[in-house]
Amino acid sequence: MKLSHSSASLFLFVAPAWALPAPQSGASGVVDPPGPSGASGSLRGPESLLGNNPSIPIPTEPSTVIPPDQFELAPGQTEDEQLGLYINLTEVKNPQPIRGGSTGPTDPGPRTEAYDRLNSDLFIPPGTDEGDVSNAKWPFGLSHNRHGLAGAGWARQQNIDQLPIATAMAGVNMRLSPNAYRELHWHKAGEWALMLNGSVRIAAINEEGQSFVDDVTAGDVWFFPAGVPHSIQAFENGCEFLLVFDDGAFSEDETFLVSELFERNPESVVAKNFRTSLWIFPGTPAPANIEEQNVTGPAGTLPKQESYSYHLSQQEPYRVPGGTLKVIDPATFPIAKTFSAALITVEPGAMREIHWHTTSDEWTYFLQGSARLTVYQAPASSRTFDFTAGDVGYVPVPNAHYLENTGSEPLVFLEVLQASTYSDISVNQWLGLTPKQITKDHLNVDDQFLDTLPKTKPFIVPGNPNMTTTNFTGNPL
Template structure:
């Protein structure tokens, strides 16, 4: 057989019809299966009468109440009774025949079917703590999970940890590079600390209370009889709770000769040191009488403005139509000099008024469900849905609100890195600008301007019928 020229040989190799044997042999294309068995002269026209090879069929679906309203209205809706939610809002969007996990859609209707007022690409502002990898510890002592810039990149200024200690369990003696602000979610625990001057502190906190530790201050926590779950907020977005200083590790990483010399003790005293870090571990239950663990050093006991805890659970809330608010900042809790926090309760149908802060806001939904639209200057907006256990994050100067879209109260933490809790209220701003400027700019009627308040509202009551405006008229 006459050899095939090299170029043509390479071409045939790409077609897979030339065997690399010697002498070279040219093989014919296989005859089975025959293309004509499944394709007609016009190609894949399904002319053989078999099942369709292309196309997708969407099964019947039902729109949620309010979902068919004008997309510009942005009416909140829920897919509680919808089997297969579809990305449709008013005349916008279309059905989705592709693979879906409908439970995700039901939790995030404003992401699947956003209002048409959303614009451009807003960075993700939501992270469910339940999606964080949970660190379980032995012997039922507890667990912890965290949120930081690894799972919520927009949250550059703060990070959070959700931690549980079983009854009698410790979070071992440790310290951080970052400041730690904490809110007790349930149960109770004992807090112990000592500062650079040998000033000591011990206190019991319960659900609704707060503690704070500056960077470097060593402290420990022990759950009391019913155990305790608490939320920790750190002033570094990339904070990692597994990177804290631990007394067990410090002893393991220090030569025993040095320990002996420093603590004036025989080497045998260190024979029973833990073999690994403790982190969270079971211990002897704390004595019921707090005074039994009071230890007074040369610096005395921390009191007053130097206290590491604040009993926010005992503070009266400021009641407003639609909910209530508690504010804790350095004016009431001086030691936490860079943390200013609002604990906000929003009744069904109500909303935290449209506002923004001069610093980033780290938020946590303690209970309830709602939605937030954030406006990122100059032209970007995005709407997100939140449930209990979710973290939210809104950068400085982004306007936003929190609207209750559920049937129970929202309890929400707004955490700022600021010496005072402040915000800019959009309603107050409109009232305190000369009316003609507002009319020339937004073309709002006099009746609306007359109804505005010169005071911040914080929370405004709304219609509990969230679809009341579906017809395109009325007041929410």
């Protein structure tokens, strides 16, 4: 469609129809009450404005099409939509939902342009997206941020209220100020945690009366089974951590607190000085020597094999072309019987290969960089989502998906499964271990393609950091 400059001028200077005064004709069948002093006009319109009235003139309206000189196209927008290149809208003027050409359906608004820029694969979906797939993304930045006492910290959560598809797991992002406590508490759900920054001292006791205390720092993990009481105290520099619970309906607001335990029982039974709910509150500095807080009862301390923490920060990553992985599951962290996770780094242009999980949904948290993910859902639906640091992603079992680094810095994210072993099905490996004749007959590919298929799981595949082009081989152009 060719757009004229006259339509552009009309678009700029004529008020939209909803802002124009309604034509006044005929008598009104509605009597309005007297208005306030100084008011003019009628609060309601006349009955003559009801539909099917040929006497109401059709207004002359401006074009709603955005002229080409009023927007810019990002690299890749004119490429074939089936190619589905990543569209970076960060720098372009007035981004428009065009893919596969220089013109197309434009968006005159109203709209939230910042959301369009952050979610270009929803705003300008690849041509391969099809059907209906439930929302798989929630940014913690849209969660209510609940503050503790006297500036001691905050917490914000994601559960099925925010992301209804996430039925198996929920997340909490929590901050503790220097020396602050997460009050002595327990949960109905199991709590798996990753330290994001800073250090804390954690303490707990189990049903046998065995005690546990440990210091964990950025990159380390802890797990407390459901019902096990524990506390968390930040050291002098403060901290932030991520909590994952094995129940999508979990709410941080329903935590069992020691202060509430005492307050909600008769005063004659408990000491009156526990009559304040604390939640997150300031504290005095923890002693540097952990032994000073290692209180041991007759049952002794928790056996090492049942430890509630694991120093993942000290684990050497598994390196593959295009990135690294750190896997933690009950094989190395036995107490977390149903939690398996991988901390993954993907270099620019590379991607976590197409895969799916056989026994668990995947809950993903993005720590650094930007990425996109396409969820394929049987029989014929798919949708592509974009993520940045602080977002949560969720893919139900056994939907296939990938995670592609769309930025210029390393992408770092956490994959969490409710599984006794961290595992997945690699499409690369699957086809590489399938008899060549079968793969040829299904996909109509040649021997050269078949020879590239690995027999071991690559996890990550390298690629061209230039996201606006591809040569289909994974080799830089």
